[in-house]
Amino acid sequence: ADLIVTMRDGDIRTLAGKPGFSVMEIIRDGGVDELLALCGGSLSCATCHIIVDPAQAALLPSVADDEEDLLDGLDDRTPTSRLSCQIPFADTLDGLRVTIAPET
Numbered sequence: 001a002d003l004i005v006t007m008r009d010g011d012i013r014t015l016a017g018k019p020g021f022s023v024m025e026i027i028r029d030g031g032v033d034e035l036l037a038l039c040g041g042s043l044s045c046a047t048c049h050i051i052v053d054p055a056q057a058a059l060l061p062s063v064a065d066d067e068e069d070l071l072d073g074l075d076d077r078t079p080t081s082r083l084s085c086q087i088p089f090a091d092t093l094d095g096l097r098v099t100i101a102p103e104t
């Protein structure tokens, strides 16, 4: 299952999506260090911000209240912004396209 990631410089990388891991973990394990994910997935930093391809946003689990609170604090939030640590990867997400949000 592929996870397709657009980097800040526009480069596109295809990573091996691993079910059971979060999208954040897959991006980090794929060697992408521009996704800071400073809190390690404990939902307190919002530096794992990604933008999901709008055509695929409906495939994802909905935004929980605590994720919503952090997204709400982002100046550059978009309609399909998500915190990648809160998205469990699954085979049903094969081909998911996400973009690393701009640095804040």
Ligand code: FES
Pocket: 024, 037, 038, 039, 040, 041, 042, 043, 044, 045, 046, 047, 048, 083, 084, 085, 086
């Ligand atoms: Fe900190 Fe996702 S890694 S909120």
